Amino acid sequence: MEFKAISGIRIEAITAALPVKTIGKEDFSAMYGEKNAARVARGTGISAIRTADGLSTEALITAAAQQLLNNVNVTSDDIDGLIVVTQTPDSWSPGTAFAVHHRLGLKSGCFVATVNDGCAGYVNGMIQAASLISSGAFKKVLLCTGDINTRLVDDADYQVRMLFGDAASATLIGSGTETVNFINGTDGSGADMLGVKINYEKGAQSTASVATLKMDGAAVMSFALKRVPEVVNALLDQVGIKKDNVDLFALHQPNEFLLNYLINLLGVEACKVPIDVNGIGNTNSTSIPLLLTRRANLNERNDIVLCGFGVGLAWNAMHVNLSDTALIAPVEVYAVA
Incomplete structure:
Protein backbone atom coordinates (compact mmCIF):
# COMPACT_ATOMS: atom_id res chain seq x y z
CA MET A 1 0.00 0.00 0.00
CA PHE A 182 -2.91 8.51 4.64
CA ILE A 183 -3.31 5.41 2.52
CA ASN A 184 -6.13 4.95 0.02
CA GLY A 185 -7.28 2.08 -2.13
CA THR A 186 -9.74 1.37 -4.92
CA ASP A 187 -11.17 -1.76 -6.54
CA GLY A 188 -13.68 -0.90 -9.24
CA SER A 189 -14.36 -4.56 -9.95
CA GLY A 190 -16.57 -4.57 -6.86
CA ALA A 191 -18.79 -1.71 -8.00
CA ASP A 192 -21.87 -3.92 -8.25
CA MET A 193 -21.65 -4.97 -4.60
CA LEU A 194 -23.04 -1.66 -3.38
CA GLY A 195 -24.48 1.22 -5.38
CA VAL A 196 -27.26 2.81 -7.39
CA LYS A 197 -27.65 2.36 -11.14
CA ILE A 198 -28.90 4.92 -13.66
CA ASN A 199 -31.10 3.73 -16.50
CA TYR A 200 -30.95 5.99 -19.54
CA GLU A 201 -34.11 6.02 -21.62
CA LYS A 202 -35.52 9.12 -23.25
CA GLY A 203 -39.13 9.99 -22.58
CA ALA A 204 -41.34 13.02 -22.97
CA GLN A 205 -40.09 14.68 -19.77
CA SER A 206 -37.02 12.67 -18.80
CA THR A 207 -33.87 11.06 -20.14
CA ALA A 208 -33.11 8.64 -17.32
CA SER A 209 -34.37 7.03 -14.15
CA VAL A 210 -32.45 6.33 -10.93
CA ALA A 211 -32.69 2.80 -9.56
CA THR A 212 -32.90 1.93 -5.86
CA LEU A 213 -29.83 1.19 -3.77
CA LYS A 214 -28.65 -2.41 -4.07
CA MET A 215 -26.28 -4.08 -1.64
CA ASP A 216 -24.71 -7.51 -1.46
CA GLY A 217 -24.38 -7.51 2.32
CA ALA A 218 -22.21 -10.62 2.60
CA ALA A 219 -19.78 -9.45 -0.08
CA VAL A 220 -19.49 -5.96 1.40
CA MET A 221 -18.85 -7.39 4.84
CA SER A 222 -16.15 -9.71 3.50
CA PHE A 223 -14.52 -6.75 1.76
CA ALA A 224 -14.57 -4.62 4.92
CA LEU A 225 -13.19 -7.36 7.16
CA LYS A 226 -10.22 -7.74 4.82
CA ARG A 227 -9.47 -4.15 3.89
CA VAL A 228 -10.06 -2.20 7.11
CA PRO A 229 -7.54 -4.02 9.36
CA GLU A 230 -5.14 -4.15 6.44
CA VAL A 231 -5.16 -0.41 5.72
CA VAL A 232 -5.23 0.67 9.39
CA ASN A 233 -2.29 -1.57 10.29
CA ALA A 234 -0.32 -0.40 7.25
CA LEU A 235 -0.93 3.26 8.12
CA LEU A 236 0.15 2.88 11.74
CA ASP A 237 3.28 0.98 10.68
CA GLN A 238 4.23 3.82 8.35
CA VAL A 239 3.49 6.58 10.86
CA GLY A 240 5.27 4.65 13.61
CA ILE A 241 2.44 4.67 16.14
CA LYS A 242 1.34 1.69 18.21
CA LYS A 243 -2.35 0.90 18.39
CA ASP A 244 -2.33 1.42 22.16
CA ASN A 245 -1.18 4.99 21.63
CA VAL A 246 -3.98 5.90 19.22
CA ASP A 247 -6.51 8.12 20.98
CA LEU A 248 -9.47 7.22 18.76
CA PHE A 249 -10.28 5.08 15.73
CA ALA A 250 -13.08 6.89 13.89
CA LEU A 251 -14.39 4.25 11.51
CA HIS A 252 -17.17 4.63 8.98
CA GLN A 253 -20.40 3.54 10.69
CA PRO A 254 -22.26 0.92 8.57
CA ASN A 255 -23.77 -1.11 11.41
CA GLU A 256 -22.92 -2.30 14.91
CA PHE A 257 -22.47 -5.95 13.92
CA LEU A 258 -19.70 -5.20 11.41
CA LEU A 259 -18.00 -2.67 13.66
CA ASN A 260 -17.77 -5.17 16.52
CA TYR A 261 -16.12 -7.65 14.17
CA LEU A 262 -13.61 -4.98 13.11
CA ILE A 263 -12.80 -4.12 16.73
CA ASN A 264 -11.86 -7.77 17.32
CA LEU A 265 -9.79 -7.97 14.15
CA LEU A 266 -7.97 -4.73 14.94
CA GLY A 267 -7.20 -5.98 18.42
CA VAL A 268 -7.88 -2.67 20.14
CA GLU A 269 -9.90 -1.58 23.14
CA ALA A 270 -13.58 -1.18 22.30
CA CYS A 271 -13.64 2.23 24.02
CA LYS A 272 -11.24 3.52 21.36
CA VAL A 273 -13.57 2.50 18.52
CA PRO A 274 -16.88 4.22 19.29
CA ILE A 275 -20.07 2.90 17.72
CA ASP A 276 -22.73 5.53 17.12
CA VAL A 277 -25.07 4.20 14.47
CA ASN A 278 -28.29 3.27 16.29
CA GLY A 279 -30.80 6.10 16.08
CA ILE A 280 -28.95 7.54 13.08
CA GLY A 281 -28.24 4.86 10.49
CA ASN A 282 -25.47 4.55 7.92
CA THR A 283 -24.91 8.11 6.68
CA ASN A 284 -22.27 7.39 4.02
CA SER A 285 -19.56 10.08 3.84
CA THR A 286 -20.98 11.91 6.86
CA SER A 287 -20.60 9.08 9.38
CA ILE A 288 -17.00 9.88 10.37
CA PRO A 289 -17.35 13.64 10.98
CA LEU A 290 -20.71 13.03 12.67
CA LEU A 291 -19.07 10.53 15.00
CA LEU A 292 -16.32 13.02 15.85
CA THR A 293 -18.70 15.85 16.63
CA ARG A 294 -20.79 13.62 18.87
CA ARG A 295 -17.56 12.76 20.72
CA ALA A 296 -16.58 16.41 21.23
CA ASN A 297 -15.61 15.75 24.86
CA LEU A 298 -12.70 13.55 23.77
CA ASN A 299 -9.76 14.47 26.01
CA GLU A 300 -6.85 13.33 23.86
CA ARG A 301 -6.91 14.20 20.16
CA ASN A 302 -3.26 14.06 19.07
CA ASP A 303 -3.43 10.70 17.33
CA ILE A 304 -6.71 9.92 15.62
CA VAL A 305 -7.21 7.45 12.78
CA LEU A 306 -10.03 8.03 10.31
CA CYS A 307 -11.08 5.07 8.16
CA GLY A 308 -13.65 5.02 5.37
CA PHE A 309 -14.73 1.98 3.35
CA GLY A 310 -17.55 0.98 1.05
CA VAL A 311 -19.03 2.20 -2.25
CA GLY A 312 -16.54 1.91 -5.07
CA LEU A 313 -15.21 -0.32 -3.75
CA ALA A 314 -12.98 2.12 -1.90
CA TRP A 315 -11.11 2.18 1.38
CA ASN A 316 -8.74 4.56 3.15
CA ALA A 317 -7.14 5.42 6.47
CA MET A 318 -5.81 8.80 7.59
CA HIS A 319 -3.85 9.85 10.67
CA VAL A 320 -4.80 13.32 11.92
CA ASN A 321 -4.12 15.56 14.90
CA LEU A 322 -7.33 17.19 16.12
CA SER A 323 -5.90 18.70 19.31
CA ASP A 324 -6.42 22.20 17.93
Missing part, protein backbone atom coordinates in the same frame (compact mmCIF):
# COMPACT_ATOMS: atom_id res chain seq x y z
CA GLU A 2 1.33 3.41 -0.96
CA PHE A 3 1.78 5.82 1.94
CA LYS A 4 1.20 9.53 1.29
CA ALA A 5 1.35 12.77 3.28
CA ILE A 6 0.12 16.36 2.88
CA SER A 7 1.73 19.08 5.00
CA GLY A 8 1.09 22.69 5.91
CA ILE A 9 -2.55 22.35 6.91
CA ARG A 10 -4.77 22.65 9.95
CA ILE A 11 -8.19 21.07 10.47
CA GLU A 12 -9.84 24.07 12.12
CA ALA A 13 -13.37 22.90 12.86
CA ILE A 14 -15.82 20.04 12.28
CA THR A 15 -19.57 19.94 12.75
CA ALA A 16 -22.64 18.19 11.39
CA ALA A 17 -26.38 18.42 10.83
CA LEU A 18 -29.06 15.85 11.63
CA PRO A 19 -32.70 15.96 10.61
CA VAL A 20 -35.00 16.04 13.63
CA LYS A 21 -37.34 13.35 12.35
CA THR A 22 -36.70 9.77 13.45
CA ILE A 23 -38.11 6.49 12.15
CA GLY A 24 -38.06 4.16 15.14
CA LYS A 25 -38.79 0.65 16.29
CA GLU A 26 -42.55 1.06 16.35
CA ASP A 27 -42.57 2.61 12.88
CA PHE A 28 -40.50 -0.20 11.40
CA SER A 29 -42.64 -2.82 13.15
CA ALA A 30 -45.74 -1.29 11.61
CA MET A 31 -44.09 -1.22 8.17
CA TYR A 32 -42.48 -4.66 8.09
CA GLY A 33 -43.92 -6.63 10.97
CA GLU A 34 -42.52 -6.91 14.45
CA LYS A 35 -40.47 -10.06 13.75
CA ASN A 36 -38.77 -8.70 10.64
CA ALA A 37 -37.99 -5.38 12.31
CA ALA A 38 -36.63 -7.11 15.41
CA ARG A 39 -34.49 -9.46 13.29
CA VAL A 40 -32.79 -6.55 11.48
CA ALA A 41 -32.32 -4.58 14.70
CA ARG A 42 -30.81 -7.61 16.42
CA GLY A 43 -28.46 -8.36 13.53
CA THR A 44 -27.28 -4.80 12.87
CA GLY A 45 -27.74 -2.89 16.11
CA ILE A 46 -29.94 -0.38 14.30
CA SER A 47 -33.52 0.00 15.46
CA ALA A 48 -34.02 3.65 14.47
CA ILE A 49 -32.69 6.07 11.85
CA ARG A 50 -32.83 9.79 11.08
CA THR A 51 -34.80 10.80 7.99
CA ALA A 52 -34.68 14.13 6.16
CA ASP A 53 -38.21 13.84 4.84
CA GLY A 54 -39.13 17.31 3.58
CA LEU A 55 -35.51 18.51 3.35
CA SER A 56 -33.27 18.82 0.32
CA THR A 57 -29.65 17.66 0.31
CA GLU A 58 -28.43 21.22 -0.18
CA ALA A 59 -30.55 22.44 2.76
CA LEU A 60 -29.13 19.80 5.08
CA ILE A 61 -25.55 20.50 3.98
CA THR A 62 -26.07 24.26 4.26
CA ALA A 63 -27.33 23.82 7.82
CA ALA A 64 -24.12 22.02 8.76
CA ALA A 65 -21.98 24.68 7.07
CA GLN A 66 -23.88 27.50 8.74
CA GLN A 67 -23.50 25.78 12.12
CA LEU A 68 -19.75 25.81 11.57
CA LEU A 69 -19.59 29.45 10.48
CA ASN A 70 -21.71 30.46 13.47
CA ASN A 71 -19.19 28.93 15.85
CA VAL A 72 -15.81 29.98 14.45
CA ASN A 73 -14.16 33.31 13.83
CA VAL A 74 -14.48 32.96 10.06
CA THR A 75 -16.90 34.63 7.65
CA SER A 76 -18.25 33.46 4.32
CA ASP A 77 -15.87 35.93 2.63
CA ASP A 78 -12.90 34.05 4.06
CA ILE A 79 -13.84 30.82 2.29
CA ASP A 80 -12.01 30.50 -1.03
CA GLY A 81 -12.70 26.83 -1.70
CA LEU A 82 -15.81 24.63 -1.34
CA ILE A 83 -15.90 20.87 -1.87
CA VAL A 84 -19.22 19.05 -1.53
CA VAL A 85 -19.32 15.25 -1.33
CA THR A 86 -22.73 13.73 -2.05
CA GLN A 87 -24.44 10.87 -3.85
CA THR A 88 -27.96 12.27 -3.54
CA PRO A 89 -27.85 15.57 -5.46
CA ASP A 90 -31.01 17.63 -5.77
CA SER A 91 -30.25 18.25 -9.45
CA TRP A 92 -28.23 16.37 -12.02
CA SER A 93 -26.60 19.60 -13.19
CA PRO A 94 -25.16 21.87 -11.91
CA GLY A 95 -23.52 20.09 -9.00
CA THR A 96 -24.78 20.48 -5.45
CA ALA A 97 -21.75 22.63 -4.55
CA PHE A 98 -23.17 25.48 -6.62
CA ALA A 99 -26.43 25.49 -4.65
CA VAL A 100 -24.56 25.37 -1.33
CA HIS A 101 -22.27 28.18 -2.53
CA HIS A 102 -25.32 30.31 -3.26
CA ARG A 103 -27.12 29.50 0.00
CA LEU A 104 -24.05 30.39 2.06
CA GLY A 105 -23.43 33.60 0.14
CA LEU A 106 -19.82 32.70 -0.65
CA LYS A 107 -17.82 35.09 -2.83
CA SER A 108 -17.85 34.67 -6.59
CA GLY A 109 -14.13 33.90 -6.64
CA CYS A 110 -14.61 30.83 -4.44
CA PHE A 111 -13.59 27.59 -6.14
CA VAL A 112 -16.38 24.98 -6.03
CA ALA A 113 -16.42 21.26 -6.77
CA THR A 114 -18.98 18.50 -6.31
CA VAL A 115 -17.63 15.00 -5.66
CA ASN A 116 -19.72 11.85 -6.21
CA ASP A 117 -18.39 9.63 -3.44
CA GLY A 118 -19.81 7.38 -0.75
CA CYS A 119 -18.63 5.70 2.43
CA ALA A 120 -14.96 6.58 1.89
CA GLY A 121 -15.90 10.08 0.79
CA TYR A 122 -14.95 12.04 3.91
CA VAL A 123 -11.29 11.04 3.90
CA ASN A 124 -11.16 11.34 0.10
CA GLY A 125 -12.63 14.82 0.38
CA MET A 126 -10.13 15.68 3.10
CA ILE A 127 -7.31 14.64 0.78
CA GLN A 128 -8.59 17.03 -1.89
CA ALA A 129 -9.23 19.92 0.51
CA ALA A 130 -5.84 19.50 2.21
CA SER A 131 -4.13 19.38 -1.20
CA LEU A 132 -5.67 22.74 -2.15
CA ILE A 133 -4.42 24.30 1.08
CA SER A 134 -0.98 22.71 0.83
CA SER A 135 -0.59 24.08 -2.71
CA GLY A 136 -0.58 27.59 -1.28
CA ALA A 137 -3.29 28.73 -3.67
CA PHE A 138 -6.06 28.56 -1.03
CA LYS A 139 -6.35 29.79 2.55
CA LYS A 140 -9.67 28.37 3.77
CA VAL A 141 -11.45 25.37 2.23
CA LEU A 142 -14.86 24.21 3.39
CA LEU A 143 -15.40 20.46 2.97
CA CYS A 144 -19.04 19.43 3.16
CA THR A 145 -20.65 16.01 3.01
CA GLY A 146 -24.32 15.12 2.90
CA ASP A 147 -26.75 12.50 1.70
CA ILE A 148 -30.45 11.84 1.95
CA ASN A 149 -30.06 8.10 1.63
CA THR A 150 -33.70 7.45 2.46
CA ARG A 151 -34.49 8.74 -1.04
CA LEU A 152 -32.59 5.90 -2.65
CA VAL A 153 -33.65 2.83 -0.71
CA ASP A 154 -36.49 0.54 -1.73
CA ASP A 155 -39.13 0.90 0.98
CA ALA A 156 -40.11 -2.75 0.48
CA ASP A 157 -36.55 -3.97 1.08
CA TYR A 158 -36.58 -3.75 4.87
CA GLN A 159 -33.09 -5.22 5.25
CA VAL A 160 -31.72 -2.12 3.50
CA ARG A 161 -34.42 0.40 4.41
CA MET A 162 -33.68 0.04 8.13
CA LEU A 163 -29.93 0.61 7.75
CA PHE A 164 -29.51 3.96 6.02
CA GLY A 165 -30.09 7.40 7.52
CA ASP A 166 -29.66 11.02 6.51
CA ALA A 167 -27.11 13.59 7.71
CA ALA A 168 -24.60 16.22 6.59
CA SER A 169 -21.29 17.65 7.83
CA ALA A 170 -18.96 20.61 7.40
CA THR A 171 -15.21 20.72 8.00
CA LEU A 172 -12.99 23.80 7.74
CA ILE A 173 -9.40 23.27 6.60
CA GLY A 174 -6.87 26.10 6.66
CA SER A 175 -3.12 26.60 6.48
CA GLY A 176 -1.03 25.49 9.45
CA THR A 177 1.79 23.28 10.61
CA GLU A 178 0.06 19.90 10.66
CA THR A 179 0.56 16.92 8.35
CA VAL A 180 -2.07 14.36 7.42
CA ASN A 181 -0.75 10.91 6.58
CA THR A 325 -9.71 21.44 16.13
CA ALA A 326 -13.08 22.78 17.27
CA LEU A 327 -15.50 19.85 17.44
CA ILE A 328 -18.87 21.55 17.30
CA ALA A 329 -22.02 19.71 18.35
CA PRO A 330 -24.37 18.87 15.44
CA VAL A 331 -27.34 21.08 14.71
CA GLU A 332 -30.78 19.48 14.39
CA VAL A 333 -32.73 20.56 11.33
CA TYR A 334 -36.49 20.79 10.94
CA ALA A 335 -38.20 20.30 7.61
CA VAL A 336 -39.84 23.41 6.21
CA ALA A 337 -43.62 23.05 6.25
